[in-house]
Amino acid sequence: MKHINLRLYIKSSLHVALSLWAFCCVFAIQQELDLAVSLQCAIFGFGWFAYQYFHFIVPALVEKRRINLPQAIMLLSAITIGFYGLVAQTTTVWLIFVFVGVITTLYALPFGAHMGLRYVPSLKIFIVALCWSVLATFSLYDLPSVHFALVASKAILWVLALIVPLEIHDLNRDAPSLKTLPQVLGVSGVKLLSYALILMAAVLALMTSTSVTFAWVEIGMLAVLGILIFKVKTDRPKHITSLLVEAIPVFWLALSYVAFTYC
Numbered sequence: 001m002k003h004i005n006l007r008l009y010i011k012s013s014l015h016v017a018l019s020l021w022a023f024c025c026v027f028a029i030q031q032e033l034d035l036a037v038s039l040q041c042a043i044f045g046f047g048w049f050a051y052q053y054f055h056f057i058v059p060a061l062v063e064k065r066r067i068n069l070p071q072a073i074m075l076l077s078a079i080t081i082g083f084y085g086l087v088a089q090t091t092t093v094w095l096i097f098v099f100v101g102v103i104t105t106l107y108a109l110p111f112g113a114h115m116g117l118r119y120v121p122s123l124k125i126f127i128v129a130l131c132w133s134v135l136a137t138f139s140l141y142d143l144p145s146v147h148f149a150l151v152a153s154k155a156i157l158w159v160l161a162l163i164v165p166l167e168i169h170d171l172n173r174d175a176p177s178l179k180t181l182p183q184v185l186g187v188s189g190v191k192l193l194s195y196a197l198i199l200m201a202a203v204l205a206l207m208t209s210t211s212v213t214f215a216w217v218e219i220g221m222l223a224v225l226g227i228l229i230f231k232v233k234t235d236r237p238k239h240i241t242s243l244l245v246e247a248i249p250v251f252w253l254a255l256s257y258v259a260f261t262y263c
Helices: 002-011 014-030 037-063 069-086 091-107 124-140 145-169 181-208 212-231 238-262
Strands: none
Touching (some): 002 014, 002 238, 014 124, 014 212, 037 091, 091 124, 124 145, 145 181, 181 212
């Protein structure tokens, strides 16, 4: 029963939406910037809606089946939270969300099976990294240009590394035509690549964090991610892998908040 409930929780996309929200918040905390509650609502709400779009709306339209009541309630809740947060934002923020929304729509098109950018060989992981990094860093535009470029690069490295365990898990399920990183490089090769990404992100953590404490908290979370990548197996239930991977930004935010408050 516990595993069934956990699987339903993961399928609701609430966990990954919390992960996205935490990822964006922690980048603001690291630069000692206050991310407005309304903007947090916009990120969480539309992030939750985007993942439900992939998991509920597209399959329902492609397979010509109805969305059930719990799914409809979650969709309505997500879009309500999103618009509640977005209505108070500037035109620039609206345009950024429109840009991410267009990319999200193109990622999986509801006009037929296997349509969208996610089915372009080797492209899926980079589309996700682009959307997450844009949402995590656009509020930091006042930073000096070089510093902003380093922070944005670190965000991309983080997301790419976070996706690796999920890509490895799906190795035997993805069509060969997708040419995912594990398919192209092999499991050992993609793990080595992810360790390199983690090392580069750790260096950038020391260069971009406003305090040494923030940097070491981040390096600790990168070490946890490295261990998770080392331990990931293709035969483990995917909802367990998703739970562990997507929990990392949440714990990172919690530890960063403690460091910001008490250190």
